[in-house]
Amino acid sequence: MASSSLGTPSSTPQNLPRQIIPIRDILEEKVEPQQLVSFIGLVRDFRPPIATRGTDWKSSIMLFDASTEHDRDDFLLTIFRPRAQMPEVGAGDVIYVHSARVQRHGSSTLSALTTRSTRIYVFQASLIPKVPGCASRALRASSGLSVPSKDILNYVSTLYHTVDKSRVPDVERFDLMAKQAINVKQKYQQLKDVHDGEFYDLIVQVVRDPYDLNDYATIWVTDYTENQGFYPFLETATEGSVYGECAGFAQPAGSQQSARSGPAGKMSMQITCWEPHASVIRSKVKANTYLSLRNVQVRHGRNGANLEGFLREDHLYPSKINAEVLQPIDDSGDLDPRLKNLIRRKRNYELENKRKQNPPAASKSSKRRRAKDDDSTKQPTAKEKRAQLRATLQADYKRVDQGLTDMNPEVSCQNMDVPITTVASMLEAAYYNLTLEDVISPIRVPVPFNNAKYRIAARVTDFFPQTLEQFSYCRKVSEYEALTDYESDSDDPVHPYSLADDDGLDNFAGPRKWEWCFALQLEDASPQCRSNPSRVWVYVDNAEAQCLTGLDASDLRSDTQGLGNLRTQMAKLWGNLEEQKLRRKKTAGIGKGNKRKTKRSRDNIPPDNSDIEMSQGSRKSDHATKEAPVANKVFSCCIRQFGSMVKESNPDKADAGDGFRWKRHFGLFGTKISYLETSSSL
DNA sequence: GGTTACCGGGGTTACGGT
Numbered sequence: 001m002a003s004s005s006l007g008t009p010s011s012t013p014q015n016l017p018r019q020i021i022p023i024r025d026i027l028e029e030k031v032e033p034q035q036l037v038s039f040i041g042l043v044r045d046f047r048p049p050i051a052t053r054g055t056d057w058k059s060s061i062m063l064f065d066a067s068t069e070h071d072r073d074d075f076l077l078t079i080f081r082p083r084a085q086m087p088e089v090g091a092g093d094v095i096y097v098h099s100a101r102v103q104r105h106g107s108s109t110l111s112a113l114t115t116r117s118t119r120i121y122v123f124q125a126s127l128i129p130k131v132p133g134c135a136s137r138a139l140r141a142s143s144g145l146s147v148p149s150k151d152i153l154n155y156v157s158t159l160y161h162t163v164d165k166s167r168v169p170d171v172e173r174f175d176l177m178a179k180q181a182i183n184v185k186q187k188y189q190q191l192k193d194v195h196d197g198e199f200y201d202l203i204v205q206v207v208r209d210p211y212d213l214n215d216y217a218t219i220w221v222t223d224y225t226e227n228q229g230f231y232p233f234l235e236t237a238t239e240g241s242v243y244g245e246c247a248g249f250a251q252p253a254g255s256q257q258s259a260r261s262g263p264a265g266k267m268s269m270q271i272t273c274w275e276p277h278a279s280v281i282r283s284k285v286k287a288n289t290y291l292s293l294r295n296v297q298v299r300h301g302r303n304g305a306n307l308e309g310f311l312r313e314d315h316l317y318p319s320k321i322n323a324e325v326l327q328p329i330d331d332s333g334d335l336d337p338r339l340k341n342l343i344r345r346k347r348n349y350e351l352e353n354k355r356k357q358n359p360p361a362a363s364k365s366s367k368r369r370r371a372k373d374d375d376s377t378k379q380p381t382a383k384e385k386r387a388q389l390r391a392t393l394q395a396d397y398k399r400v401d402q403g404l405t406d407m408n409p410e411v412s413c414q415n416m417d418v419p420i421t422t423v424a425s426m427l428e429a430a431y432y433n434l435t436l437e438d439v440i441s442p443i444r445v446p447v448p449f450n451n452a453k454y455r456i457a458a459r460v461t462d463f464f465p466q467t468l469e470q471f472s473y474c475r476k477v478s479e480y481e482a483l484t485d486y487e488s489d490s491d492d493p494v495h496p497y498s499l500a501d502d503d504g505l506d507n508f509a510g511p512r513k514w515e516w517c518f519a520l521q522l523e524d525a526s527p528q529c530r531s532n533p534s535r536v537w538v539y540v541d542n543a544e545a546q547c548l549t550g551l552d553a554s555d556l557r558s559d560t561q562g563l564g565n566l567r568t569q570m571a572k573l574w575g576n577l578e579e580q581k582l583r584r585k586k587t588a589g590i591g592k593g594n595k596r597k598t599k600r601s602r603d604n605i606p607p608d609n610s611d612i613e614m615s616q617g618s619r620k621s622d623h624a625t626k627e628a629p630v631a632n633k634v635f636s637c638c639i640r641q642f643g644s645m646v647k648e649s650n651p652d653k654a655d656a657g658d659g660f661r662w663k664r665h666f667g668l669f670g671t672k673i674s675y676l677e678t679s680s681s682l
Numbered sequence: 683g684g685t686t687a688c689c690g691g692g693g694t695t696a697c698g699g700t
Contacts, residue, residue: 047689054686080686106688115684181689199692213697220700231700274695297693306700312693320688 015158017151023075024067026102027109035102037112040155041065041075042125043093044167046174047181049086053334056080061089069164073319076111078103079120088140091174092125092165094156096148108276109319121148128160135160187295188338191269192225194298196307202293203326203338205346207262210281215274217281221291221309222268224345229300229307230266263349271296271309277323284325290339294322328479329511335482347480404457404527408633410572414670415638418455423524423534426454426639426666448655448662449643453669457636460574461535462521466585468566468578471518471545472553477511514553516545520574520668525634538639538666548573548668550675569673575632608663637671 016022021037031037041063049057059079068075077097079086089095098119100112114120127138135156136147147153169177188201204221211218262268271293273281285291293311301308314320326339404420430450433442465471480486518540524533540548549569554562571578641664648654648661656662 045689050687050689052686056686058687060687060689076688078687101684177690180691184689185691211697216696218697233700268700270700272696294688295691302696302698310693312695315691315693317689322688324688 015155017149017155020152020155022067023063023065024071026112027068027071027073027075029110031102031110033102033104033110036099036115037102038096038098038100039063039065039112040094040096040152040159041068042160042163042165042168043089043091043095044169045074046089046178048178049083050182050184052080054080055082057083057086059086061095063095064163064167066159066163069167073109074317075109076107077114078105078111079114081114087120087122089122090125091171092160092168093140094123094125094128094135094138094160096121096123096152096156106321106324107317107319108279108321119145121145121152123156123160125160128157130161131157133157190225191221191223191230191267192227194227194229194269194307194309196229196298196300199295199297200309202291202296202309203336203342204291204293205342206285206287206289206291207268209286212278212282215278216272217278218270218272219281219285219291220262220268220270221293222262223342224263224267224349226266227269227307228266230269231306232266233262233264233268269298269307269309270301271311273311273323274313276313276319276321277311280321280323280325285323290326290328290342292324292326292336296322328482329477330482340482343479344483347483404525404634404636406633407457408573408635410674411635411637412672412674413455413635413637415453415455416636420457420526420636421454422526422529423456423458423522423536424529426452426456426641427534427536430641430664449641449664451643452641454639454641455636456522456639457525457634458522459525459630459632459634460520460577461523461630462581463570463574463577464519464521464537466581468563468570469556471566472514472516472556474512474514474555476508477513514555515542516549516553517541518545522637536639536666538668540668544667544669544671548671548673550673565676569676572673573632573635575630577630577632580630635671638669640667640669641665642667 017040019038021031021039023039023041025031026037026039042065043061044064045062047060049059052058057080059081061077061079062074063077064071064075077095077100087095097112097114098121099115100118101115102110103113104110105113122140123135123138124140125138128135129137131154135153138156139147168174187199188203191202191204194200194202202221202223204223207220207222293309295314296309296311298307298309300306311322314322326336328335328339328343430447430452431444432447432450434445435442478486519537520540521535521537523535542553546552549566551562551565551569556563556566567578643662643664645656645660646663647659648656649659653661
C-alpha cells in the first residue's frame with residue numbers, strides 16, 4: 001500500500017530503518033498528537049527563520065517521502081530554535097529528523113514540531129551518492145551531531161535516488177519561494193476599511209451561531225466598526241430579532257441555538273467558509289466567539305448590494321486552516337492588541353447603547369465610573385481636590401506620631417511622611433468650596449464623599465466576614481479585564497463592595513478566579529483620641545489584600561495551607577482577635593441554634609460608616625473587652641475615601657440620579673504585614 | 683517538560699436572507 005508508483009523498494013517497511021515512521025502514517029493519524037516520532041523526507045519548500053515573540057526563532061520545512069510522494073497534502077516540520085542553531089536547507093535535500101513531536105496546529109493534518117531534544121540531520125541533495133556510497137559526506141555541517149547509523153545513511157541514499165522528485169522545485173524557484181516566504185504581507189484591516197475584491201485578515205466576533213450547510217458554513221461577524229457596504233440591521237436590537245433565524249433557511253430541529261443581538265446598523269458582515277476552515281467553524285465557533293480569519297476575500301454578494309466575505313481553500317496548501325478561535329481572556333497580558341481594541345470598541349458600543357436605553361437614571365454598570373468622571377456629579381477638579389485635601393489635612397495634623405509608642409513592628413505602610421490624621425476627622429462630612437463670580441468668599445457645599453487619602457494610627461477591633469474561610473470569594477472572569485482601563489461592573493452578583501454571596505456561579509461554566517475581599521473595623525489609636533476613639537470599617541480589596549498579606553487568594557474552604565498562612569499573617573495584625581471573636585460567638589450562640597453560615601450574605605454586611613454611628617463609636621465589642629481584652633498592637637496604615645452608588649427609594653435622598661444615592665466608603669491601601677516565613681520549600 | 687507560530691498568490695463550489 002505504501003509502495004511508490006515506480007515500484008521501487010524504497011518505501012517498503014523492510015527498507016525503512018527501525019524507529020523511522022513513514023510520513024503517511026503520521027498524516028493518517030496512526031500516531032497521536034504529542035507523540036515523539038522520527039522520519040526521513042525530501043525538502044520541497046522552506047520558510048527561512050523569522051523572529052517570534054519568544055526567544056526562539058521559527059523556521060519550517062515541507063517534506064515528503066516515498067509514502068507521500070504523490071500526495072496532495074503536505075507534511076510540515078516546524079522548527080523553534082535560537083537563530084544560530086537553525087538548519088540550512090536547499091531544494092531536494094534529505095532530512096533525517098530524530099524525535100520530533102506530533103502536533104495539530106493551524107492545519108487539518110498533523111504536523112511535526114521540534115522539541116529541545118530533536119536532532120535534525122540535513123543531507124545536501126547534490127552530494128548524496130548512490131548506494132553503496134556513504135551519505136555521510138552529504139551531511140551539512142551541523143553543530144555537534146554524531147554521524148547517524150549505517151542503516152539511516154543507506155536509507156537516505158536509497159530514498160533520494162528512487163523517490164519521484166517532480167514535487168521538488170528547481171533551485172531558482174525554491175530560492176524565490178524561500179525569499180517570498182519572509183515577505184509577510186500586511187492584510188489586516190478593520191471591517192470599516194474593507195473593499196470589494198480585496199483579501200483581508202480579520203479579527204472579529206461572531207454575532208450568532210454559525211449556519212452549517214455541510215460543505216460549508218456561514219457566519220455573521222462584527223468588529224464594532226461600521227461599513228457603508230454592509231446591510232443595515234434594525235436600530236432596536238432585541239433578542240433574536242437582528243441576527244435571528246432567517247426565514248427560508250432550513251432549520252434542522254434543535255441544531256440552531258437562539259440568536260444573540262449583535263450591534264445594530266451597518267456593523268456586521270456575513271462570511272461563507274469552505275473546508276477545511278468550515279470544520280473549525282462547525283466544531284469550535286458559536287455566538288460570541290472571537291475569531292482570527294486570514295485571507296478572507298471581500299466581494300459584493302449575489303444581490304450586488306452588500307459586501308460579504310469568502311474564506312476558501314488554499315490552492316497550494318489545501319490543509320492550511322485560516323480560521324482560529326481567539327481567547328479574549330489571557331492572564332499573561334499578551335493579548336493581541338487588535339483583539340484588545342475590538343473588545344474595547346464592543347464595550348464602548350454597549351455602554352453607549354445602555355445610556356441610550358436608560359437616559360435619565362444612571363446605568364448601573366457605569367455608576368462607579370461616573371463617580372469619577374462625570375461632570376454632572378459636580379465633583380471638584382483634581383486641583384481643587386488637592387487643595388481641599390491639603391486644607392483638611394493641615395487642619396487635622398496634630399503631629400500625633402510623636403505620642404505613639406509600642407507600634408506593631410510587623411506592619412508597615414507607605415507615605416510615612418504624611419502626618420497621621422484622626423479617624424474622627426476622616427469621618428467628618430465632606431465639603432466642596434464653590435467659588436462664584438461676584439461672591440468673595442467661597443460657598444461650602446456638602447458633597448457625599450471626596451476622594452481623599454489619609455494615614456491613621458489604629459488597631460483592629462473587628463473583621464468581616466465572620467470567618468477567615470470567607471475572606472476570599474470566587475468570581476467570573478470578564479473578557480473586559482484585558483483592557484488596561486477595566487473596572488468591574490457593579491452588575492456582577494459578587495461585586496466586592498456588595499460582599500454578596502457566591503450564588504450565581506453554580507451554573508457558570510466560564511473562567512473563574514479567587515480574590516480577596518474583606519473588611520476590618522479599625523479603632524483610632526492616636527493619643528489625643530484615647531478617651532473616645534472613633535471606629536471605621538475599611539474594605540480590603542484583592543490587590544490591597546495581596547499587598548497586606550503577601551498571599552494570593554484561593555478557596556480557603558479546601559486550601560488548609562492557604563488558610564493557615566492567612567491566619568498567621570492576620571494574627572500579626574490583630575493579635576488574638578479571632579480567638580476572642582470565636583469565644584464571644586460561642587457564648588452568644590448558646591440557646592440560639594448556633595447556625596453556621598458558610599456563605600457571605602447581605603445580612604452580614606459590616607455596619608455603615610454613617611457619620612453619627614461611627615463618630616460616637618459602636619461599642620458592641622466593649623462588652624467582650626470587659627471579659628478579656630483583645631491583645632493587639634497599634635499600627636499605622638493608609639486609608640482612601642471613595643464613593644459608590646446604591647439604591648435609594650426616598651427621592652429626597654437620591655442625590656445620584658433617579659433611585660440612587662451616593663454612599664461613602666473607606667478602603668485600606670499601601671499597608672503591609674511582614675512576609676510570611678514559610679517552612680515549606682518550593 | 684513545554685511556549686513561541688501560521689508565507690504568497692489571486693480565487694471555483696452556494697441558500698437566500700438580513
